[in-house]
Amino acid sequence: MTLAIEAHALTKTFPTATGDDVHALRGIDVEVPEGQIFGFLGRNGQGKSTTMRILTGLTLPTTGTARVAGLDVITQRRQVQRHIGATLQEVALDDLQTGREHLVLIGSLWGRSGSEATRRADELLEEFGLTDAASRLIRGYSGGMRRRLDLATSLLNEPRVLFLDEPTTGLDPQSRRSLWGRIRQLQSAGTTVYLTTQYLEEADEIAIIDGGTILACGSPDRLRTTYGTTRIEMRITDPARRERTRRELDDRAEIRGEWVRTEMADAAEAARLLGRLGGLGLEADELTVHTSSLEDVFLDLTGTGINGHAGQTAGVESPTEVAAA
Amino acid sequence: MSAWTRTAQLSFGRSLRQARRTPALALVFPVIPALAMVGIYAELLTSLGDLPGFPAPSYVDWMAAGAVTVVPMTGAAFSGMALAADIRGGYLERIRLLPVDPLAFLTGRVLADAVRMLPAVAAVLVVAAALGADYGAGLPGFLAVAAMISLWTIAYNALFLLIAVKTRSPEAVQAAFPIFAPLTFLSPVWFPRRLMPGWTERIADVNPVTAVATPIRDVLADGIAWQPVLTTVVVSVGVAAVLQAITARSLLRALRGT
Numbered sequence: 001m002t003l004a005i006e007a008h009a010l011t012k013t014f015p016t017a018t019g020d021d022v023h024a025l026r027g028i029d030v031e032v033p034e035g036q037i038f039g040f041l042g043r044n045g046q047g048k049s050t051t052m053r054i055l056t057g058l059t060l061p062t063t064g065t066a067r068v069a070g071l072d073v074i075t076q077r078r079q080v081q082r083h084i085g086a087t088l089q090e091v092a093l094d095d096l097q098t099g100r101e102h103l104v105l106i107g108s109l110w111g112r113s114g115s116e117a118t119r120r121a122d123e124l125l126e127e128f129g130l131t132d133a134a135s136r137l138i139r140g141y142s143g144g145m146r147r148r149l150d151l152a153t154s155l156l157n158e159p160r161v162l163f164l165d166e167p168t169t170g171l172d173p174q175s176r177r178s179l180w181g182r183i184r185q186l187q188s189a190g191t192t193v194y195l196t197t198q199y200l201e202e203a204d205e206i207a208i209i210d211g212g213t214i215l216a217c218g219s220p221d222r223l224r225t226t227y228g229t230t231r232i233e234m235r236i237t238d239p240a241r242r243e244r245t246r247r248e249l250d251d252r253a254e255i256r257g258e259w260v261r262t263e264m265a266d267a268a269e270a271a272r273l274l275g276r277l278g279g280l281g282l283e284a285d286e287l288t289v290h291t292s293s294l295e296d297v298f299l300d301l302t303g304t305g306i307n308g309h310a311g312q313t314a315g316v317e318s319p320t321e322v323a324a325a
Numbered sequence: 326m327s328a329w330t331r332t333a334q335l336s337f338g339r340s341l342r343q344a345r346r347t348p349a350l351a352l353v354f355p356v357i358p359a360l361a362m363v364g365i366y367a368e369l370l371t372s373l374g375d376l377p378g379f380p381a382p383s384y385v386d387w388m389a390a391g392a393v394t395v396v397p398m399t400g401a402a403f404s405g406m407a408l409a410a411d412i413r414g415g416y417l418e419r420i421r422l423l424p425v426d427p428l429a430f431l432t433g434r435v436l437a438d439a440v441r442m443l444p445a446v447a448a449v450l451v452v453a454a455a456l457g458a459d460y461g462a463g464l465p466g467f468l469a470v471a472a473m474i475s476l477w478t479i480a481y482n483a484l485f486l487l488i489a490v491k492t493r494s495p496e497a498v499q500a501a502f503p504i505f506a507p508l509t510f511l512s513p514v515w516f517p518r519r520l521m522p523g524w525t526e527r528i529a530d531v532n533p534v535t536a537v538a539t540p541i542r543d544v545l546a547d548g549i550a551w552q553p554v555l556t557t558v559v560v561s562v563g564v565a566a567v568l569q570a571i572t573a574r575s576l577l578r579a580l581r582g583t
Contacts, residue, residue, distance in 0.1 A: 056422060057422075058418060058421060058422070059581065060581075078424060081422055081423070081424060082424060084422075086422055088415050088418055088419070089415070090414055090415035090418075091415075092414060092415035092416045092418060092419040093414075093416070094339070094343070094411075094416055096342065096343045096346045096347065097339065097342065097343075101339075101342070105335055105338075105339055106419070106423065108331070108335055109332060109335060109420070109423045109424075109425050110423060110424070111328065111424065137346070153419070
């Protein structure tokens with residue numbers, strides 16, 4: 001297995017005027033095999049963009065090493081950049097150019113001749129459905145069109161490794177789906193895709209970052225089975241039956257009104273439990289079984305507060321439960 | 326053509342396109358203060374030219390030559406605002422991902438801004454001529470004036486580019502716009518030195534605007550002469566070299582994000 005991205009013990013410390021250094025990264029390890037779609041998930045300000053800026057050679061790590069496309073991002077920055085494409089957090093476009101002018105300019109800066117740059121620009125405009133808007137000023141583009149043009153820009157040099165910082169932010173569901181279609185096409189053509197986004201179910205592998213360290217890493221399924229739970233909620237109207245059910249579940253049950261709620265490690269265990277309760281005649285009047293989504297896992301691992309601190313663990317009340325009670 | 330030159334050339338083209346597409350800000354706005362001075366004050370104060378020993382045939386002659394020096398100073402805000410927008414919007418980050426020298430890109434912008442000022446300068450000279458200004462300069466003289474104005478633009482713009490790099494804020498750049506007023510009133514741009522009170526005259530002596538405005542005036546009046554041209558070149562190149570070097574260094578630092 002060849003690694004497209006390989007980072008070890010990356011740290012990044014920003015000195016501040018007050019002397020309290022900001023530790024943006026506290027030892028990040030990332031390995032992404034060639035041809036994989038790798039998702040980096042984390043709240044804002046937890047180190048996603050800093051990691052990407054290091055991997056794309058835009059900033060230096062304080063300590064640690066990183067190789068992209070087999071080249072050292074610190075000592076071989078220029079060579080690395082030949083093999084990568086990137087869209088950054090801001091959609092970096094010039095409002096006063098047309099879409100075509102923008103692509104031709106960046107393509108020419110890549111070293112293509114004028115006619116070659118124009119040909120490639122037209123190809124990409126076609127591919128991203130921007131041909132009709134090609135001669136209009138970018139100023140008039142919608143958010144989705146800007147994202148697409150930005151992505152097209154990052155593909156001008158036919159990169160082996162593509163970095164996308166929040167590429168789906170602000171896109172409607174259709175545009176998001178078509179973007180993912182494009183990303184999978186690129187993958188099947190051999191491109192490695194490293195991205196940060198909130199919609200991660202489609203990545204091959206995901207790392208969850210918080211407070212500058214990686215909390216968990218693995219395929220979406222593995223993360224869900226390792227860190228997720230299967231929650232069972234039963235509405236039992238008969239008080240006696242409800243009490244017997246609770247006793248059957250020992251201290252693992254919680255009662256709210258008519259609802260008995262418990263959490264199992266996985267679906268198999270949940271099925272066994274329901275079978276056992278059924279055998280005892282303890283059937284529910286209403287039943288919901290919910291297996292953690294990746295978002296649940298993410299929230300469990302990183303905390304639920306908007307400015308929150310990590311540490312809120314499984315068992316936290318979700319709005320649906322409050323509503324049910 | 327080397328990659329560096331090609332980068333500068335592409336950036337030059339882009340900056341001129343930007344200017345063409347925001348004509349009010351880039352081309353018209355810079356010329357308004359200068360035209361207002363020529364159009365209004367040259368008429369109001371026309372009797373100044375009748376003072377014994379006034380150093381020009383008429384006040385509008387004096388004004389016209391001063392006003393062309395002011396054009397780059399009122400046009401500089403646009404250059405800085407465009408650069409600040411490039412930095413803030415991440416456009417220069419994108420440039421840093423390409424195999425090009427960001428300084429070549431900056432150079433293209435600086436040269437485009439120098440060229441952008443020339444139509445405005447021509448407009449001022451034409452309006453002043455319509456109001457009676459008389460130029461002794463022939464074609465070589467006008468070409469020399471164009472070259473001096475371009476160099477002066479590069480020098481003065483550097484201050485605004487530096488503010489743009491340091492603050493990343495188009496608003497901050499815009500806020501610095503009015504400094505052209507004290508800088509020009511404390512120089513012989515609008516009034517001959519002998520009409521200035523003593524202390525302002527001493528400031529005018531060391532004001533770099535004086536060292537640019539006076540030679541431009543001499544060339545416009547009498548045609549090309551090496552001494553005034555050299556003065557402007559030396560002062561402009563000096564100011565430009567120092568300020569642009571600081572700007573370039575700050576820009577590279579800002580882009581590296583330390």
